[in-house]
Amino acid sequence: MNNVFVYCEIEDGQVAEVSQELLTKGRTLANELNCQLEAIAIGYQLDAIADQVIPYGVDTLYLADDNRLYPYQTLPHASIIVKLFEEEKPQVALMGASSIGRDLGPRVSSALHSGLTADCTSLVIGEHYDKKTDTKYNNLLYQIRPAFGGNIIATIINPDCRPQMATVREGVMRKNILDPKYKGKTVKLDVSKYVSDTDFVVEIIERHIEKSKLNIKGAPIIVAGGYGVGSKENFQLLHELAEVLGGEVGASRAAVDAGYVEHERQIGQTGLTVRPKLYIACGISGQIQHRAGMEQSAQIIAINTDPEAPINSIADYVITGDIATIIPKMIKYYKKNTK
Amino acid sequence: MKAYKIIVLAKQVPDTRNVGKDAMKADGTVNRAVLPAIFNPEDLNALEQALRIKDQFPGTTVKILTMGPGRAADIIREGLFRGADGGILLTDRAFAGSDTLATSYALGQALKKIGKVDLVIAGRQAIDGDTAQVGPQVAEKLKMLQVTYVEEVKELKNDTIVVKRRLDRGVETVKCKLPLVITVNGTAPECRARNAKLLMTYKRAKTVTELQKENEDYTTLYNDRPELNIPEWTVNDIETDASQLGLTGSPTKVKSIENVVLQAKDSKIISDSDSDIENMMIELITSHTIG
Numbered sequence: 265m266n267n268v269f270v271y272c273e274i275e276d277g278q279v280a281e282v283s284q285e286l287l288t289k290g291r292t293l294a295n296e297l298n299c300q301l302e303a304i305a306i307g308y309q310l311d312a313i314a315d316q317v318i319p320y321g322v323d324t325l326y327l328a329d330d331n332r333l334y335p336y337q338t339l340p341h342a343s344i345i346v347k348l349f350e351e352e353k354p355q356v357a358l359m360g361a362s363s364i365g366r367d368l369g370p371r372v373s374s375a376l377h378s379g380l381t382a383d384c385t386s387l388v389i390g391e392h393y394d395k396k397t398d399t400k401y402n403n404l405l406y407q408i409r410p411a412f413g414g415n416i417i418a419t420i421i422n423p424d425c426r427p428q429m430a431t432v433r434e435g436v437m438r439k440n441i442l443d444p445k446y447k448g449k450t451v452k453l454d455v456s457k458y459v460s461d462t463d464f465v466v467e468i469i470e471r472h473i474e475k476s477k478l479n480i481k482g483a484p485i486i487v488a489g490g491y492g493v494g495s496k497e498n499f500q501l502l503h504e505l506a507e508v509l510g511g512e513v514g515a516s517r518a519a520v521d522a523g524y525v526e527h528e529r530q531i532g533q534t535g536l537t538v539r540p541k542l543y544i545a546c547g548i549s550g551q552i553q554h555r556a557g558m559e560q561s562a563q564i565i566a567i568n569t570d571p572e573a574p575i576n577s578i579a580d581y582v583i584t585g586d587i588a589t590i591i592p593k594m595i596k597y598y599k600k601n602t603k
Numbered sequence: 604m605k606a607y608k609i610i611v612l613a614k615q616v617p618d619t620r621n622v623g624k625d626a627m628k629a630d631g632t633v634n635r636a637v638l639p640a641i642f643n644p645e646d647l648n649a650l651e652q653a654l655r656i657k658d659q660f661p662g663t664t665v666k667i668l669t670m671g672p673g674r675a676a677d678i679i680r681e682g683l684f685r686g687a688d689g690g691i692l693l694t695d696r697a698f699a700g701s702d703t704l705a706t707s708y709a710l711g712q713a714l715k716k717i718g719k720v721d722l723v724i725a726g727r728q729a730i731d732g733d734t735a736q737v738g739p740q741v742a743e744k745l746k747m748l749q750v751t752y753v754e755e756v757k758e759l760k761n762d763t764i765v766v767k768r769r770l771d772r773g774v775e776t777v778k779c780k781l782p783l784v785i786t787v788n789g790t791a792p793e794c795r796a797r798n799a800k801l802l803m804t805y806k807r808a809k810t811v812t813e814l815q816k817e818n819e820d821y822t823t824l825y826n827d828r829p830e831l832n833i834p835e836w837t838v839n840d841i842e843t844d845a846s847q848l849g850l851t852g853s854p855t856k857v858k859s860i861e862n863v864v865l866q867a868k869d870s871k872i873i874s875d876s877d878s879d880i881e882n883m884m885i886e887l888i889t890s891h892t893i894g
Binding site: 424485541579589 | 617619702703704707731732733734735736737738739740742743744748749750751752765770771772773774775776777778779780789790853854855856857858859860861862870871872873874875877879880881883884885887888892893894
């Protein structure tokens, strides 16, 4: 009761990266709140899951194991979570801001009439005083996220409704095993008590989940382009630089929306969060949502025609000019000085 | 052939993609007045999916339901210009301050008043919040099935639909029965343009509030052509529990809002000259950042 809960996404018998990151965050929050960390995995043939999940410091892992529960479907997964939350009454519930978490989270929050904040970039425990009712709240979850096109950072709280629910994108939190020998217990749920046959109304005809071919998150160097790159053809320059430096190409949402580059490369609040050794931002103005995904890069080079671009203020090197001039020079002098 | 009854959920949003320097007031709050108000982009993708079903199944009706201030009637007109059959503007001060859950409750109650529909189609998310929560929450409020991130309706036959969903790392094709709430992904086909004939037909489509502001008297016109009336529903037109509305009905509260202030780093400002670029590359190589 009154614990921190993490919903673990399962794909091919593995706990998703984002869920592992949230388990790590969940452990930290549970320590601060002086409560337990609980997790739930829903799927089929989950025997190996406990060994993946408990080392993050999970005190209780609930398993709902049934051949109808994999792949993910909205209604059965929502039914299980809603009923379990009604029984266990967690104070905090975290889910990945993924295709699954963003489908499941709102459904669950509506059924429980609890608040949900999407795409949080930071989760902190804090207090709140409500002047109107003269009520002081302790140990609330501050759900912090950029809002309104990234022009503001909002701190959202759910003073009265439980659980306080939040989704977080993959890569925003860091994963960290607490103790490989952590002692947590596993509870197998009697699935038939949590779902009804009427929950299974969707037939999955076909499903292709690709292992991402790109490894942008793991790349030491990222050459990212924004709307200012101007065209798909100009992006070729970025690909050339990335190849020479041994890096990957990333992009801002504006560049993805403009069709310059594929969606898998999007960096920012609604895309990937990256922490490379070097981030080269080309033609990216640097709205907060983009910066949320890259500002922890060790070094940042900003190349922009606008000397006032917001990205410049977080850059180590600011170059004002045209990428068509600058990138070829970078390639040239890299080659010259590494031979 | 069956005809369907479709409601498209749409939202008028400030165009946050083109935020200029004057968009922020001196006190750090957003100056909504200077931002152009637009039809939320993914809701247009949703409208297109609805119109394609209408093309394929004559007799199908597509109506837009939107919640917002009076000026949100603009997007209903926009929908009419592109082929929608009508729309309802849900507008009341009682809805102000709604979070996604209170919004979904109000929309859900409006949908209950509308009655039986085959499909509720919404955009995946709105660009002013990017939460993607209202679609699934409306579905839950109505105890309807939801299918999110739809890119294409592959087949619709009687009350069975097959749709392709776009997921983070792949695609999924699912089959299920109507009624259903669908949310449409931005990767779905763009909405068709305005139709010149429809533009002429509907340019005078107005809500009662808008008519009251007009100087000229169009009473006869609106009596003769009822399709030009855009119904406005207030909180009194739908059945509601006041505790679930607006700020009161919103479990999430905004504790604080911070204007984004950039902490300037100690940046090196360099030119695009050969010597500057070469020096930078040498520094990066020396520090083992690259190479």
